[in-house]
Amino acid sequence: MELDFSKGLVPAIAQDAATGEVLMVAYINEEAWRETLRTRRATYWSRSRGLWRKGEESGNHQDVSDILVDCDRDTVIFKVVQHGGAACHEGYRSCFFRHLEGEAWQTTQDRVFDPKDVYKKPQP
Amino acid sequence: MELDFSKGLVPAIAQDAATGEVLMVAYINEEAWRETLRTRRATYWSRSRGLWRKGEESGNHQDVSDILVDCDRDTVIFKVVQHGGAACHEGYRSCFFRHLEGEAWQTTQDRVFDPKDVYKKPQP
Numbered sequence: 001m002e003l004d005f006s007k008g009l010v011p012a013i014a015q016d017a018a019t020g021e022v023l024m025v026a027y028i029n030e031e032a033w034r035e036t037l038r039t040r041r042a043t044y045w046s047r048s049r050g051l052w053r054k055g056e057e058s059g060n061h062q063d064v065s066d067i068l069v070d071c072d073r074d075t076v077i078f079k080v081v082q083h084g085g086a087a088c089h090e091g092y093r094s095c096f097f098r099h100l101e102g103e104a105w106q107t108t109q110d111r112v113f114d115p116k117d118v119y120k121k122p123q124p
Numbered sequence: 125m126e127l128d129f130s131k132g133l134v135p136a137i138a139q140d141a142a143t144g145e146v147l148m149v150a151y152i153n154e155e156a157w158r159e160t161l162r163t164r165r166a167t168y169w170s171r172s173r174g175l176w177r178k179g180e181e182s183g184n185h186q187d188v189s190d191i192l193v194d195c196d197r198d199t200v201i202f203k204v205v206q207h208g209g210a211a212c213h214e215g216y217r218s219c220f221f222r223h224l225e226g227e228a229w230q231t232t233q234d235r236v237f238d239p240k241d242v243y244k245k246p247q248p
Contacts, residue, residue: 025199
């Protein structure tokens with residue numbers, strides 16, 4: 001179950017286990033990887049936060065039901081059950097709430113929550 | 125429709141437009157991004173290949189039907205129609221052909237093609 005961290009952080013795609021919707025992409029280091037395996041909750045690593053237990057403040061944590069790895073072992077997919085209804089710190093279910101229409105990004109989702117109501121401190 | 129390339133290459137997730145299956149993750153620079161928009165075929169950039177017109181040699185190209193961007197504008201999803209049946213240079217439909225069972229990676233897919241039959245030169 002080893003991953004290739006030799007090139008640096010490994011991208012982790014959080015994908016809704018039921019619908020296949022891609023909810024977010026974040027990064028893991030070895031510590032975050034081990035912690036995700038141990039707790040079965042998605043744990044990432046960011047340069048600003050360090051070890052990032054997703055949802056610790058917002059309640060929007062992710063239970064990991066399955067883990068896939070790519071051919072190069074340097075990208076993973078966490079199949080998750082998203083709690084709290086939203087993965088994105090901007091309050092949308094998915095961070096990918098915009099798509100390209102013509103030459104402009106258009107929002108395709110409604111907000112699940114208002115970030116001001118959920119986060120006490122500004123997000124990095 | 126601008127992306128944030130200030131931190132370097134931007135990850136691009138190729139996701140089957142019909143099923144939601146994640147097929148592969150590669151990277152784009154500004155040139156690959158413009159080329160994808162112009163041709164509506166997934167075009168990536170890699171340190172070893174340079175501009176990488178996916179499927180140019182194997183025939184397994186990807187028509188892009190929709191493009192999503194994340195909250196930070198530094199990750200995109202290409203919704204694609206995968207031609208030739210397989211996205212992975214190892215011959216599987218998806219690069220994510222293994223998942224974690226217990227403490228080992230187990231292959232979950234059958235090969236669509238044998239790489240030896242498709243590629244004339246070794247893949248980087």
